[in-house]
Amino acid sequence: MKKLIALILAAFMLFSLAAAAAESAYTAPEYSWNFVKKLPKKAAKYLEEVEHHGTVERLTYTTHSYALEAVAAGTVVKAADDNDTTPAIDRETLCGSQTEFVMEKELYVYLPYGYDPARKYNVIYALHGTDAHADYWVGESATAKSAIKMYDYMIDKGECEPCIVVSPTYYSIPEDKMDLFPDYWDGDALANVWPMYFWMEMRNEIIPLIDSTYSTYASEPDARDHRAFCGLSRGSMTTVNSIMMHCLDQFAYFGDFSGIWCDFDTFKATLESEEYKDLDIKFWYNGNGTMDFALENHEAFRDRCLTEMSERFRDGDNYAWICFKGGSHAYNCWLPHLYNSMLVFFK
Numbered sequence: 001m002k003k004l005i006a007l008i009l010a011a012f013m014l015f016s017l018a019a020a021a022a023e024s025a026y027t028a029p030e031y032s033w034n035f036v037k038k039l040p041k042k043a044a045k046y047l048e049e050v051e052h053h054g055t056v057e058r059l060t061y062t063t064h065s066y067a068l069e070a071v072a073a074g075t076v077v078k079a080a081d082d083n084d085t086t087p088a089i090d091r092e093t094l095c096g097s098q099t100e101f102v103m104e105k106e107l108y109v110y111l112p113y114g115y116d117p118a119r120k121y122n123v124i125y126a127l128h129g130t131d132a133h134a135d136y137w138v139g140e141s142a143t144a145k146s147a148i149k150m151y152d153y154m155i156d157k158g159e160c161e162p163c164i165v166v167s168p169t170y171y172s173i174p175e176d177k178m179d180l181f182p183d184y185w186d187g188d189a190l191a192n193v194w195p196m197y198f199w200m201e202m203r204n205e206i207i208p209l210i211d212s213t214y215s216t217y218a219s220e221p222d223a224r225d226h227r228a229f230c231g232l233s234r235g236s237m238t239t240v241n242s243i244m245m246h247c248l249d250q251f252a253y254f255g256d257f258s259g260i261w262c263d264f265d266t267f268k269a270t271l272e273s274e275e276y277k278d279l280d281i282k283f284w285y286n287g288n289g290t291m292d293f294a295l296e297n298h299e300a301f302r303d304r305c306l307t308e309m310s311e312r313f314r315d316g317d318n319y320a321w322i323c324f325k326g327g328s329h330a331y332n333c334w335l336p337h338l339y340n341s342m343l344v345f346f347k
Contacts, residue, residue, distance in 0.1 A: 026303060029316040033344055036336040039289075039324050046339050047149050050156035052113035054148065056138055058106055059213065063205045065101035065172035066197040067190055072099045079192040079237050080263045082297050087189045094180060094189070103174045107206065108138035109214070110148060112155050112162035117215045122163040122226045122346045125202075126338065127170060129233030129258070130191065131184035137338075138167035143331055150339055160342045164214055168206055170198040170238050192261075195238035199246035207250060223250075225282060228345045230255025232334045233294065237261045244281075245270045252282040255341035257334050259294030260301040268309060281312065283344045284319050287337035289327020320344070 036044075070076040072095040078084070112121070126147075128136035135141045138148065144167065154160045171194060173181055181188055207227075211218035217226035229251050231239040236256040243251055245267060270276060286302060288295050302321055305313045313319045322340055327333040 026299070026306075026321070028321050031316060031320055033320070033340075035320070035322055035340045035343065037322060037324075039327055039332060039336065044336065044339075046153045046159075047146060048153055049149070050152050052156050053152050054110050054112045054155070055115070056148065057109045057111065058139070059109060059209060060104055060106045061205050061209050063103060063105055063172065063201050065103055065174055066200040067172060067193045068095060068101045068174070068177070069099065070193070070197055071095055071190070072101075076193055077196050079195050079241050079261050081192045081237075081261050083293075084192060085186075086191045087187065089189045089193070094177070101172075101174050101177075103172065105134075105169070105172065107134050107166060107168040107209075108144070109167075109210070110138045110151055110165040111214070112164070113152070114162070115164075120215050120217050120220075120226075122161065122228070123166060123210060123214075123216055124163055124228045124230070124342070124345060125166045125168065125206075127168065127198075127229070127231030127235035127238055129231070129235045130188075132169075133171065134167055134169040136167055136169075138165055143335075146331075146335060147338065150335065151342075154339070154342055161346060163342075163346070164210070164216070166206070166210055168201075170194045170201075170235070170242075172201065191234065192237070195234055195241050197242070198238050199242035202243065202247055203250065224248075224252045224279070226346065227251045228253035228255070228341070230257070230285070230338065230341050232257040232337075233259055233329065234261075236294075240267065248276045248279050248281075252280065253341075253345045254281065254283070255285040255287070255337065255345075256298070257287045257337040258292055258329050259288070259298050261294075261297060262301065264301060264304045264308075268304075271309070271312065281318055283347075284313060285337070285341040285344060286319070286321045287323070287333070287340065288321075289324040289329075289333045291326055291328040292333070293329055295323070 126137040138144050155162050217223045229243045236259050240262040288298050
C-alpha cells in the first residue's frame, strides 16, 4: 500500500511538473509600454473625471445583410469555433425565396474634445461580442459610458492622441427577420456567420460613411496606418476572420480580447498571399484572462503566430500579450484591454 501511495504521489508530482512546464511555455517579454497588467481592485485611474469631454453622434446608413445573402446563395462560411453549439442553419426559414436583404443600420461615433474638421484624426473601430449592439463602446449604454470616460481621460492626459472611436454592430438582421433571432446565446444559427461577413459592410458602407462624414486620413496614401480595429469575444473573432483577413489594406492596428476562433492555416496563407504579404501590421494587441473560457484557443493561436510567422509578429515589437490573473470573459477585463490597445495604437 505504501508503495502504491508513493507511486501515486510520484505520478501526481510528475503531472504537476508537466502541467507547470506547459503553463510556463510562453513567457511574455518585459514590455516597454506602460500596460495595465492587473485588474484594478478599485476604481481605475482611467475612469477619473477630467475637465474636457468628447461628444457622441449617431449615424444611420443603408447596407446589405451580407451574411443572410450568403445563406440564401448557399455559400455560407462559419468561423472555426472550438465549442460551436449553435443551431443548424435553416435556409428556407431564414431566407425563403429572397436572395437580397437591404436594411437600415446605425452606429455610434465618439468625437474627441475640440474636434476640428480642419485637422485629420486617427480612427478606432471597436466591436462588441455576443448579444451586445452598436452602443456597446460608444452611446448611452452602461458599458459605453465607462468607455467614454476612459477616452476622455486618455486624451485629456495625453496618453493617446485625440482620435475618433466608432462603435458598430456585426448583427445585420432585417426588421422583418427579428423574430427568428429571439435568443442570441442559444438560438442564433448565424452566431459564427456574422463575424465572417462583416468585412463586406466595413468596406462597402462603414468606412466610406466615416471618411465622408468626418476629417480622417482617407485621402492619404498611408490611410491604413491611421485606422485600428479591435473587438471582444465574437468581436475578436470578427477582427481576425473579417478585418485582418479581408481588410488588411485598410487597417494596420488590431486588438483581440478574449479569444480568436480562426483557422490558423487559412489565416497564415491569407496574410502571406500576394495581396497581403507586403502589408505590415504596425501593432497587434492580444488580451485575455486566466479564468476566461476563451483562453485556450487564444493561447494556441498566439503560439503558432509567434513561431510560424515570427517575421510578421515579433513579441515586444509589434505584438503584445497581456493575460489578467483571475480575469474572466467580462467587461472588467475588456475595458483595460482597450485601454492597453489605445496606448500603442498609432504610436
